[in-house]
Amino acid sequence: MLPVRRKEDRADHIYRVAAEVMCQKGYEATSMNDIADAVGLTKAGIYHYIRGKEDLLFQIMGFGMDMVDEDVIAPAKEIEDPEERLRAIARRHATRILEAGGAVTILLTDDMHALSPAHSRAIFDRQRVYLQFIKETLVGLAAQGKLRDINPSVAAATILGMICWLGRWYNSNGRMTAEQVVRDFVEMVMHAVVLS
């Protein structure tokens, strides 16, 4: 796993805005000028933060995985009971995506092929760690006799998909608040896998 790369809030802001631009236009069609314009920096200024477009994409994805590590995995690890831990994973990650917007999550799933092989491997390894964490939580549920008659690998992949999909359809200007969506979402995740 590569070291945490986040340096400062200014860089975080660039990552978030750049992710939105890349999502809208597509990674290939986005130029460094587009990004400089969107974040209000000169093209020279933006090269203070990043080396180039591929490096920026890698930084954005690392930023996204840092969020998962800090806001989802670390606090969920503190919870021993697998059912409560799963609920915390679903609630925390869903909340994070709805609050921050889905662009970073969308890039993390759609644009892996745009990374260099070394960068792609680094991000993929971090994603695999997260998937494994979800799977272990489900195996813990099974050990307590609380998992439905489903394969934990299938269930973990499906739950990750439910989470990652949120950023694609949730409209923060729509009628439902993020809290309402997260509540219904967590209800679905829990009933999908936990015996009632």
Added chain:
Amino acid sequence: MLPVRRKEDRADHIYRVAAEVMCQKGYEATSMNDIADAVGLTKAGIYHYIRGKEDLLFQIMGFGMDMVDEDVIAPAKEIEDPEERLRAIARRHATRILEAGGAVTILLTDDMHALSPAHSRAIFDRQRVYLQFIKETLVGLAAQGKLRDINPSVAAATILGMICWLGRWYNSNGRMTAEQVVRDFVEMVMHAVVLS
């Protein structure tokens, strides 16, 4: 909605193989030469079937939505009971993705921004029809008192995500058969939304 575009099996084969190439390399990085090579046609030969790369992407997406119309929506419409209809949607669509490979489905979610505005609108309209069909099925469940206390729009979008995600992680060379995965998957979808 645009007319159905599928002409023949040869074209279907090109769509499927081209989708796999585009998924692996990324749409922008894929050339018409790459696609001609993969399907075993000369560059001149491939232009018998398609006008250019954007048109090909649009044809592939239309092909994918034709599959949804023919293999999922049409047979599910024959089923009146909403619970059984939902089960048919989940089972049929999951089976289709695992059998055909996930590449077409992945392009349908990842590369909408590469389409011209008119093409993007045409595909988006078809996707919206499908999402609406799932939502109406859930509203039907609610009318029978069988839907969990969740918003049908949230549930429909989440179910669509569960389905579309399948093609991203299922490995047809892995230990689980498609039948086993579909079985567990349908179990999760049904319990996520249907009161037990």
